[in-house]
Amino acid sequence: xxxxxxxxxxxxAIWAALDDVKDPEVPVVSVVEMxxxxxxxxxxxxxxxxRMTPTFTGCPAIEMMRQAIRERLAMLGVEATVEVVxxxxxxxxxxxxxxREKMKQIGLAPPARHGGMxxxxxxxxxxxPYCNSDDTTLENPFGPTLCxxxxxxxxxxxxxxxxxxx
Amino acid sequence: MRDLTTPEVRDALVEYLYALADDxxxxxxxxxxxxxxxxxxxxxxALSSIAQDEMGHALTFYQLLEGLGEGHPDDLAFxxxxxxxxxxxxxxxxxxxxxxxxxxxxxxxxxxxxxxEALANSxxxxxxxxxxxxxxxxxxxxxxxxSWVAKLGxxxxxxxxxxxAALDRAFPYALGLFEPPDGEAVRLEAGxxxxxxxxxxxxxxxxxxxxxxxxxxxxxxxxxxxxxxxxEPVYGGRRxxxxxxxxxxxxxxxxxxxxxxxxxx
Numbered sequence: 080x081x082x083x084x085x086x087x088x089x090x091x092a093i094w095a096a097l098d099d100v101k102d103p104e105v106p107v108v109s110v111v112e113m114x115x116x117x118x119x120x121x122x123x124x125x126x127x128x129x130r131m132t133p134t135f136t137g138c139p140a141i142e143m144m145r146q147a148i149r150e151r152l153a154m155l156g157v158e159a160t161v162e163v164v165x166x167x168x169x170x171x172x173x174x175x176x177x178x179r180e181k182m183k184q185i186g187l188a189p190p191a192r193h194g195g196m197x198x199x200x201x202x203x204x205x206x207x208p209y210c211n212s213d214d215t216t217l218e219n220p221f222g223p224t225l226c227x228x229x230x231x232x233x234x235x236x237x238x239x240x241x242x243x244x245x
Numbered sequence: 246m247r248d249l250t251t252p253e254v255r256d257a258l259v260e261y262l263y264a265l266a267d268d269x270x271x272x273x274x275x276x277x278x279x280x281x282x283x284x285x286x287x288x289x290x291a292l293s294s295i296a297q298d299e300m301g302h303a304l305t306f307y308q309l310l311e312g313l314g315e316g317h318p319d320d321l322a323f324x325x326x327x328x329x330x331x332x333x334x335x336x337x338x339x340x341x342x343x344x345x346x347x348x349x350x351x352x353x354x355x356x357x358x359x360x361x362e363a364l365a366n367s368x369x370x371x372x373x374x375x376x377x378x379x380x381x382x383x384x385x386x387x388x389x390x391x392s393w394v395a396k397l398g399x400x401x402x403x404x405x406x407x408x409x410a411a412l413d414r415a416f417p418y419a420l421g422l423f424e425p426p427d428g429e430a431v432r433l434e435a436g437x438x439x440x441x442x443x444x445x446x447x448x449x450x451x452x453x454x455x456x457x458x459x460x461x462x463x464x465x466x467x468x469x470x471x472x473x474x475x476x477e478p479v480y481g482g483r484r485x486x487x488x489x490x491x492x493x494x495x496x497x498x499x500x501x502x503x504x505x506x507x508x509x510x
Contacts, residue, residue, distance in 0.1 A: 135301060135382060136298075136301040136302060136304070136305045136378060136379060136382065137297045137298045137299075137300055137301020137302070137304070137382075138301070139297075165305075165374045165375060165377075165378045166374040166377070166378075168374075168378040168381065169378075170381075218287065219287045219290055219291060220291070220385045220388045220389055221290050221291040221293075221295070221385065221389065222290065222294070223290070225294055225297055225298060225301075228385075229287075229290075243385065245381050245382070
């Protein structure tokens with residue numbers, strides 16, 4: 080079923096619905112807060128075309144998120160197509176402040192804002208999400224998912240993960 | 246970009262995309278063979294992530310091919326015969342020991358980065374977009390590769406010996422990454438991709454001093470601003486000529502897909 084222009088939900092309602100869809104790898108954060116939704120338009124056939132951009136091209140959660148978005152929008156009676164786009168490429172600067180706070184609460188250090196100048200993590204100061212100490216060491220630039228690196232906090236002696244700057 | 250409509254330009258682009266995609270797929274597959282087996286847990290995690298990244302890159306290039314009418318990415322990866330693969334032989338060599346894995350991954354990743362940097366300006370906009378996206382991911386690979394090369398190059402007598410042996414074996418094959426796929430002149434003319442010779446020189450510019458700083462001997466030198474390589478490059482892969490290693494690899498990698506083509510999982 081396609082929607083006539085008059086019965087369409089507002090843009091605000093659509094954004095709110097998208098904000099219900101969580102990133103399966105950081106399940107406290109929504110796809111909107113992650114900055115992976117570039118926008119949406121109604122096409123001539125009355126379908127909503129949502130433009131989504133992946134954090135990493137090899138991210139296995141892409142298909143899950145596309146489906147979750149379609150299902151959530153279907154609850155508004157909207158038939159949606161989720162298009163994967165690469166331009167402009169996603170950067171971790173697109174992650175909202177609200178998401179950074181939520182990441183810390185689950186023990187995941189958020190990436191520093193870099194404005195396009197990414198220092199390799201090796202020499203970057205990364206704050207422990209548990210005790211806020213800066214005395215931390217990079218253990219591995221790779222982690223349990225493509226978007227994470229592993230660190231160790233020398234102050235509270237806790238290993239923790241960091242969302243990679245990209 | 247202009248006249249992608251001519252079959253000549255389209256074919257030159259397709260040939261090139263197969264080379265890119267197949268290199269990524271096979272290097273990713275080789276990296277995945279270390280899952281559960283790498284010498285330390287950290288390295289195991291790293292290689293598994295690198296494998297996943299490279300497969301993601303392969304998928305992205307296969308999707309560009311799909312857009313040009315070449316077929317579904319799964320079919321391109323899992324239903325093509327050995328003679329249709331366009332990867333450099335370098336990428337199909339068995340994983341070898343840890344030293345060979347480290348050396349190959351490093352040589353591959355620098356070559357990939359140099360190539361992507363150039364392709365970011367391709368006149369074929371879909372390829373330029375992909376290149377700009379993938380460059381950033383490569384940073385983390387190189388961080389990993391460089392620290393292992395630097396460490397093992399001079400850690401112990403045995404690690405040095407193994408690294409040197411790995412490099413001696415890998416280097417002529419690595420030069421094969423720069424065997425021009427068919428249609429280079431057409432791609433150059435259309436501004437799709439740079440000449441392989443130019444990429445090779447940029448690659449040498451980076452890998453030679455770094456490997457030397459890791460106390461390894463490299464069979465290449467610069468004379469009057471021109472790079473000379475002192476070994477014969479191993480070519481053939483870009484023309485579909487492969488070793489039995491690729492046949493064995495494809496038998497394993499494609500077996501399940503070919504048992505039930507089109508199966509839904």
